[in-house]
Amino acid sequence: MTERLVVIGGDAAGMTAASRARRRRDLVDLEIVAFERGPYTSYSACGIPYFVGDLVSDLGELVARTPEEHRRNGIDVRIAHEVIGIHLDRRRVRVRDLSAAGAGERDEPFDQLVVATGAVPYRPAVPGIDADGVFGVQTLADGVAVRRAIDDRKPRRAVIVGGGYIGLEMAEALVRRGLEVALVDRTEQPMAATLDADMGALVAKSLRAVGVTLHMGEPVEGFDTDGGTVRAVRTTGRTLPADVVILGTGVRPDSRLAGDAGVQIGDSGGIVTDARMETSVEGVWAAGDCVESVDLVTGRRRVVALGTHANKQGRVVGINATGGDVRFPGVIGTAASKICAYEVARSGITEREAGVAGVDVVAATIESTSRAGYFPGGAPITVKVVAERRSGKIVGAQIVGEEGAGKRIDVLATAIWNRMHVEEFANLDLSYAPPFAPVWDPVLVAARKAADML
Ligand SMILES: Cc1cc2nc3c(=O)[nH]c(=O)nc-3n(C[C@H](O)[C@H](O)[C@H](O)COP(=O)(O)OP(=O)(O)OC[C@H]3O[C@@H](n4cnc5c(N)ncnc54)[C@H](O)[C@@H]3O)c2cc1C
DSSP states (O other): OOOOEEEEESHHHHHHHEEEHHHHSOOOTTEEEEEESSSSBBBBBHHHHHTTTTEEEEOOGBSSSHHHHHTTOOEEEEEEEEEEEETTTTTTTEEOOOSSSSEEEEEEOOSSEOOOOOOOOOOOTTTTTTTTTTEESSSHHHHHHHHHHHHOOOOSSEEEESHHHHHHHHHHHHHHHOOOOEEEEESSSSTTTSSHHHHHHHHHHHHHHHEEEETOOOOOOEEEEEEEEEEEEEEOOOOOEEEEEESSOOEOOOOOOHHHHHOOTTTTTTBBBOOOOOOSTEEEEOOOTOOOEBBBBOOOOEEEOHHHHHHHHHHHHHHHHTTTTOOOOOOOHHHHHHEEEEEEEEOOOHHHHHHTTTTOOOEEEEEESSTTTTTTTEEEEEHHHHHHHHOOEEEEEEEEESSSGGGGHHHHHHHHHHHHHHHHHOOOOOOOOOOOOSSSSSHHHHHHHHHHHO
């Protein structure tokens, strides 16, 4: 008898799971139906800032696989279809057809279910938050809406609320489009949730260097509107005129549908799964921004909304939901971002997070250059390495610099993942030639300094 796999959410996690399942089981054996409420599937949300900034002008380039391509591949994708309920006892989902010619609501049966509903931008509960011109950014449709507003309304002034990496990448995009950009955040430094304050200060400097005005330590109190359209952002310190506002205030896992159905939700708000990505309900799987993952450094469960995890978790679901047996081991929060010429990257825990978790650490910060000092084109790079004092193991790293700085985090991430001692890391046989690095790569210099501090 043909089994039926239903997927909720047609982006990274959901369609990776569907595609992987399709490769393992043929059409006669397994019917795969994917519901996506938006118009796009398998898109790159990560590319939105570059689309808004016009570095990428063709929207199609951000779509890895269209609904038609998925259908040709044997996956029955239904766009403009929102799943509004999951009935676990009857093994059915309730689906609403959102298309103009839609036929209302109906139930769809499943044998295996994949929840890949992603995340939703956090919207602070302040007056004016729902005004026209205030944009959250999560799906490609959100990105299209922002770009349309820039192209059509030709705004002059933008305010970014929230200095996380999405806010900063959107700031760069709007600077590229010639807008006056201001950034407000209740914390004292940008990227306060993911970087230590000393490294965040370098990011602040980078933002000012590209013309972004910063108003830090100023929570937003509301938005002034005129005829329903945003006109200004009010913080505790000032009123900033704004033709367009981008919310970079973080995201929360979209786990409501699963939670309402009785699937276990963790303290983080994400769906709880085991390492095989199966939820508390047999045959119901979850992956991507809607789930919580094990942090391999602290052992705690938390939501880390990144495309890297969504794709890997989707693959694990696609294999396990079709009879395989693979594991998603966990995360260490490796991420990189670019703001104009500046690259920012991090992995593991920060010095501040170590303090909160009660882990006694040494933290070494060094300044070096990205190439041999005499080689043209080199730029400053700052590397911070955090190591546990007791064991000497590297538990975190942060990098801020220019070209060639960001991807250096990967070698440190590999060390964190493998619980490498900082002394051992300092002796690693890394490559060197003047166009790429000084003879002691900056990551080795930082590790050496941390080893000396132990
Ligand atoms: C601007 C931006 C830049 C980013 N840059 C990076 C980066 O550089 N590196 C990185 O690793 N990550 C990055 N990310 C994060 C990355 O895009 C996400 O982690 C990834 O898209 C998560 O994939 P997902 O499939 O779990 O969720 P999503 O991509 O959010 O997809 C979920 C889908 O489910 C649909 N859906 C939700 N509920 C329902 C329902 N009830 N019925 C039907 N459909 C539903 C939604 O419409 C959506 O299309 C970025 C994100 C943004 C917004």
